Structures are given as C-alpha cells and as structure tokens.
Amino acid sequence: xxxxxxxxxxxxxxxxxxxxxxxxxxxxxxxxxxxxxxxxxxxxxxxxxxxxxxxxxxxxxxxxxxxxxxxxxx
Numbered sequence: 001x002x003x004x005x006x007x008x009x010x011x012x013x014x015x016x017x018x019x020x021x022x023x024x025x026x027x028x029x030x031x032x033x034x035x036x037x038x039x040x041x042x043x044x045x046x047x048x049x050x051x052x053x054x055x056x057x058x059x060x061x062x063x064x065x066x067x068x069x070x071x072x073x074x
Contacts, residue, residue: 018043025054026057 006029013020013036023037035056043050 006027007025008028009026011024012021014025019041021039025037026034027033027035031070033056035054037052037054040051040053042051
C-alpha cells in the first residue's frame with residue numbers, strides 16, 4: 001500500500017551554480033498541490049551547508065492537515 005506523497009512532475013526553474021537550485025513540484029497524492037522547493041548552498045570550511053525549504057499555497061484542508069501532521073515534529 002502506498003502511503004506517501006506522489007510527485008507527478010518536477011521542473012528546475014532556476015539554478016545559480018554553487019548558490020541555489022529552485023524546483024517547481026506538482027503532487028497528485030494525498031492531495032493535488034503545486035509547490036516550490038529550494039536548495040540553498042553555503043560554503044562552510046571544507047564542506048557545504050545545504051538548506052532545503054518547500055513552500056506553496058494551501059487550501060483550508062491543507063492548512064488543517066498541516067496543524068495535525070507537522071513534518072517538523074517527527
């Protein structure tokens with residue numbers, strides 16, 4: 001049984017070498033949604049710090065589910 005989200009389409013919208021990558025992501029499950037994912041790269045010592053964020057519009061049901069199923073509280 002598939003219980004995760006289903007990414008239908010992903011498109012690179014912007015790229016700045018050694019700085020960031022921006023993606024448009026379209027999901028079909030569990031709810032239809034279009035979001036933006038951003039990876040920001042920052043040099044630190046001999047490595048790189050990668051910061052990931054995802055944002056987009058949420059309808060009422062999406063907001064309610066976000067209160068119950070916060071991905072930051074795992």
